[in-house]
Amino acid sequence: MTQARAPRADAVRNRKKILTAAGEQITENGPEVGMDEIAAAAGVAVGTLYRHFPTKTDLVAAVVAEQLARVADDAEAVLARVDAGARAADELTAFLGRVVEASATDRAVKAAAQVLGAEPGDHADEARAGAAVAAVIQAGQTDGDIHPDITVGDIYLLFSTAPTDQPPAARARWLALITPGLTSRPRRAQS
Template structure:
């Protein structure tokens, strides 16, 4: 159980100069979150991500606080309302997925192996939880969200371009195809009784990845899904 604190920032303990003014008072200093406050924040976001996947974004905040091991007051101190918590979860998922993509590019010599590694890693990051959270009333143009989305898009674009240039990825698929399939294959229905869903995720993702490899075994109907097209429909 995390320890509750009355404040989430370090306090100024600079010595008094004898004049009633602290030695560093003339120097502006940004307040830094306390280490335990940062840990609590991370625990809340992690618990929220898990519970949004399991039960949807309307899960009671009290239950999220309970799973995170913090009190309700701590949760509301970090996230005054559900909308702000949802946004931070979305940003966290995007950020972690982008980091996984960049790591795959840097560490895998074979471009398709890098793509495969990212897809499985993104499933572990619960990227499939994003779609149900992007509901009406969610600020999809928030600067923090736009920045992380751009970083994720760039990383996935790079993965797919590299695999395509190497002749390992079929030419008739686009980034949107990958993200739609990844979302659908990694997200159980909210409240589903299928408690063992996770055991099938990586198995089915591997079947999907086999279908992405070149040479293509069949022609795909329709047109490739692009980032722009997905954003217009969202």
């Protein structure tokens, strides 16, 4: 059997430049930005862009996947801090705030946050994020700080309904309003 050859260093650099430029262009101009504009921002020929990403859907999916990996890395860092003794409720609230703030300013992060929980299955970074958030929730529930009925799905619901189109003060107020719903303080029954 022949082994697959590692990509050339210039191909790796070009792919990274394309993903960075695509993320920036999507943030500034939305997902409808043209492939020519992305290639120009990356400093590569359009053909080079298409060799790496045959369709715009492929490119946008790669940008979203990269952002989802960052969210998963953050969730795992949250879990590490909880395992080291940080309060789970505080860490979960701070994580939620970071994702919402990033989603408000970066459309690629917003798309990544909306992917969480959207479809079951085989997304490794989504699984990493979900496992870390579940462990943080469990730690907070064990400590009595996080309400016993909170689930990972609830956190994903909060991501998908966050007021990312509102000004920073409104987003901060939203976080302050939803935080008590995560904690173990008594809540009124739903009618």
